[in-house]
Amino acid sequence: MNTIFFDITFYTLGFVGLIACSLIPIRTWFILRASVFTCEKHKKNFLAPKNIALMITIALALFILFQVSLRIFKCLNTEYCGPSIASGWIYLAILGACYIIFEISISIIQKINT
Secondary structure: HHHHHHHHHHHHHHHHHHHHHHHHHHHHHHHHHHHHOOOOOOOOOOOOOOHHHHHHHHHHHHHHHHHHHHHHHHHHHOOOOOOOOOOOHHHHHHHHHHHHHHHHHHHHHHOOOO
């Protein structure tokens, strides 16, 4: 029972990570456009704590996306991917977990200051 739950969680996070490769840049653009880029139009403070927290979260998510995507690219294009067959899925599961944490933190930051 325990291994079945682990496998389901592992592969679900892997598929979320696979989708997150394209969702993180799209979501960051929409978040920046909705909150940070509208500061000039509405005369809001660009360096408000909410905007700084959003920018830090977005920068961290893009950095993790870049690092994990680079590892996945190396894994797919080289002869040695890792110590096991599931190394590529591990990288995708890491990216999926980071995407879920990214969405939760963005939601919390947006709810705090509304």
